[in-house]
Amino acid sequence: MDYFELLLLGLLVICGIATCITKNLLSSIVIFMAYSVIMSVIWALLKAPDLAVTEAAVGAGISSILMFLTLKKLRDIRKKAEDEKREEEEH
């Protein structure tokens, strides 16, 4: 049990650092999702099942979905800017 907790805490640190230093934003979000899942297991081990359920639903589920959508919106905006630029160059 103790080793399992240490393993989870180590993974938590690795996920936290990997979230920051990953260049690709999409993988960054997926790693952040993994961070939330590990965190929810740790909450369950710390005898806080209420928090574990909430962390799994909100941290791993909804906030990641919203971040994915934000990424999609950013790409749309970037594509629009590129299209405008191309039109400008054609004229």
Added chain:
Amino acid sequence: MKNGKKRSIKAFLRDWDAGRFDLDAAAAEPYSAAPEGESAEGTATPEESLPRRDVKAYRAVYPLLAAMLGAIMIVFLFLAVLDLPAFGKAGNPSENEVVRRYVESGLSETGAVNIVSGVILDYRAFDTLGESHVLFTGLAAVLILLLELDGKKEEPDLGLIRMKADSILGTAARLLIPIIVLFGIYVILNGHLGPGGGFSGGAIIGAGLILYAEAFGYEGLERFLNFRSFRIICLAALWFYSISKCYSFFCGANGLHTVFTTGTPGRILSAGLILPLNIAVGVVVACTMYGLYSLFQRGRI
């Protein structure tokens, strides 16, 4: 970047935003303090060459500064953690008469077997009321930013059509959505008896609604969750929470008996106001999660 001298600062920023500005190339280019060949256009101004001049120094200093700042933050956080008392030790500042009261008489005063629910929806219901309103205010801010009033309803959503054609997602969603929503309802209704409650259950139901919208489109959901019903549901739940807690606070402060009794602890219809409040919070959270998703995805609910 060769014709960079004729570029205005606005074009430069747009390039930067699009990710087409190459820092390495800019750093490799020698900085010329007074760009020659200033023609009749007169577009070359000192501010154009400003980015290029600073890029080199910036690239040298930035990693160093970032590492130093990170190290300082880590040291301060470790110092703060070392200053904390050990977890669960007797005599900790967190062990005081408040906790004793909650643990000893929480069950008889609130009727909730799950003491966490008893605390957040009875003793500290005012905090939870504020949290629900914070969520609602966040949703209102997103509505202001993203709601497209002159809706482009005729514009076909290509992403949606692609998703509807995905048979793996459709089959998995058909199997999973009933279980997800049922589990969310269980978590909400069981909030005073076991782990869970309005917020987590509402988030689970919201996730189920999002999965449904992603797999089968918004048409089915719009039958019962359009903008009108969305507003009515959210406001009714918040009003119910506010008014019932006002009544409860008023009676409690004046030593009056309320119509809500604690009942038999352990039964589903017990714990007075906690079950209805859980349902209200769950409804608000589920609607808010789905509303946020819908607003981000297509600009309306």
